[in-house]
Amino acid sequence: MLLSDSRIAEAPTRVAVLRAQGFRNLASLTFEPKPHFNVIHGDNGAGKSNLLEAIYYLGALKSFRGAKTEDLIGLDSDTALLDATITGGAAPHKLRIEVGRSERRRLQLDGKRPRSSSVWHQTVQMVLFHPGDLMLAAGAPDRRRAFLDRMLEQINPIYGSTLASYEKALRSRNRLLKEERTDRRSLRAYDAILSKAGAVVGQARARLVDDLAPRVIRAFSEVFAGDTPLGVRYVPRVEPTEEAIAHSLERSFEKDRARGFTVDGPHGDDLELQLHDVGARHHGSQGQHRTIVLALKTAELDLLSERTGRVPILLLDDVSSELDRSRNRRFFEMLSHAGGQVFLTTTHPEFILLENDRVDFHVEAGRITR
Numbered sequence: 001m002l003l004s005d006s007r008i009a010e011a012p013t014r015v016a017v018l019r020a021q022g023f024r025n026l027a028s029l030t031f032e033p034k035p036h037f038n039v040i041h042g043d044n045g046a047g048k049s050n051l052l053e054a055i056y057y058l059g060a061l062k063s064f065r066g067a068k069t070e071d072l073i074g075l076d077s078d079t080a081l082l083d084a085t086i087t088g089g090a091a092p093h094k095l096r097i098e099v100g101r102s103e104r105r106r107l108q109l110d111g112k113r114p115r116s117s118s119v120w121h122q123t124v125q126m127v128l129f130h131p132g133d134l135m136l137a138a139g140a141p142d143r144r145r146a147f148l149d150r151m152l153e154q155i156n157p158i159y160g161s162t163l164a165s166y167e168k169a170l171r172s173r174n175r176l177l178k179e180e181r182t183d184r185r186s187l188r189a190y191d192a193i194l195s196k197a198g199a200v201v202g203q204a205r206a207r208l209v210d211d212l213a214p215r216v217i218r219a220f221s222e223v224f225a226g227d228t229p230l231g232v233r234y235v236p237r238v239e240p241t242e243e244a245i246a247h248s249l250e251r252s253f254e255k256d257r258a259r260g261f262t263v264d265g266p267h268g269d270d271l272e273l274q275l276h277d278v279g280a281r282h283h284g285s286q287g288q289h290r291t292i293v294l295a296l297k298t299a300e301l302d303l304l305s306e307r308t309g310r311v312p313i314l315l316l317d318d319v320s321s322e323l324d325r326s327r328n329r330r331f332f333e334m335l336s337h338a339g340g341q342v343f344l345t346t347t348h349p350e351f352i353l354l355e356n357d358r359v360d361f362h363v364e365a366g367r368i369t370r
């Protein structure tokens with residue numbers, strides 16, 4: 001069964017306590033969430049997403065709304081402080097983040113500056129759903145590539161640097177292609193990097209999708225029920241081998257120069273999602289898009305749990321709207337098998353069809369009460 005915890009060795013990652021000061025509209029708070037479902041409800045603009053953003057920032061060190069650090073600091077404050085105890089794994093960890101308007105961000109992991117950001121990311125793993133994620137089903141392929149890339153970065157410590165070197169070489173190659181007289185020899189230096197790094201990136205994504213796709217399909221059919229078949233497939237623009245990418249770059253030189261950018265390569269790959277053999281992007285209903293994205297996130301949670309040995313924290317911002325009652329119920333039923341810590345925001349707590357292991361918090365003007 002998807003999300004069954006029999007294969008998971010360690011206790012799930014959990015926020016035991018979170019303290020926040022000067023973060024967005026949140027009042028200074030000490031938040032002690034429960035181990036399972038934490039339902040955060042309140043009116044529009046109350047601060048529910050801000051609380052979720054604070055938790056996400058602790059793990060990802062960035063905002064899921066793409067906000068600049070400056071925007072995270074409360075209007076009446078000069079600094080924002082997040083301080084948390086995270087359990088799961090061998091021992092609890094203390095995380096502390098301080099951001100100011102002018103100084104650099106200060107991070108402390110167990111009282112010391114962390115050696116690298118990957119050490120930090122391995123301490124707190126999270127899976128997030130927020131309304132902007134609907135573009136994973138309804139938007140362009142770059143969203144889906146980013147989804148795969150972020151997952152690979154969490155599993156494989158060197159994937160991020162390989163992808164970064166691919167992207168850097170691509171930017172440099174594109175810059176040369178825009179020049180009046182592109183020097184073909186200097187272009188070839190970048191082709192070598194692109195073929196090597198591109199093969200690693202393309203193969204890693206294809207292998208990930210082999211493992212991910214059956215989980216996505218199972219989650220979709222558990223929640224959506226009915227007989228709508230979902231197809232999930234990695235579609236590379238060029239076969240992800242060093243030779244094939246090198247050959248394609250060589251062959252498309254004239255085409256690339258005419259357009260002023262590199263047309264083919266892993267930067268054009270897609271994670272294809274189909275309903276009844278037609279692209280879900282343009283054919284799916286809103287509820288179907290939402291269910292597909294939730295299935296992708298559920299599959300991500302399942303895969304990360306298995307690969308890291310620990311269930312990540314799940315953050316769901318405004319997850320229930322657009323799903324009908326029975327689909328909502330089936331979705332929460334599936335989540336309850338995972339056994340991890342979940343944070344859900346909603347304006348309508350009665351839409352969260354969970355009876356057990358649930359605690360409700362109310363947010364009003366940045367203040368949280370039970």
Ligand SMILES: Nc1ncnc2c1ncn2[C@@H]1O[C@H](COP(=O)(O)OP(=O)(O)OP(=O)(O)O)[C@@H](O)[C@H]1O
Binds near residue numbers: 024042051070074075
């Ligand atoms: N840096 C900041 N300082 C103070 N207040 C801020 C800051 N950034 C955003 N806000 C305020 O936070 C509120 C938005 O909070 P949030 O997005 O968490 O609402 P929400 O409870 O999720 O609402 P909805 O149900 O509409 O999604 C707004 O009133 C906004 O003005």
Ligand SMILES: [Mg+2]
Binds near residue numbers: 048050317318345
């Ligand atoms: Mg919100």
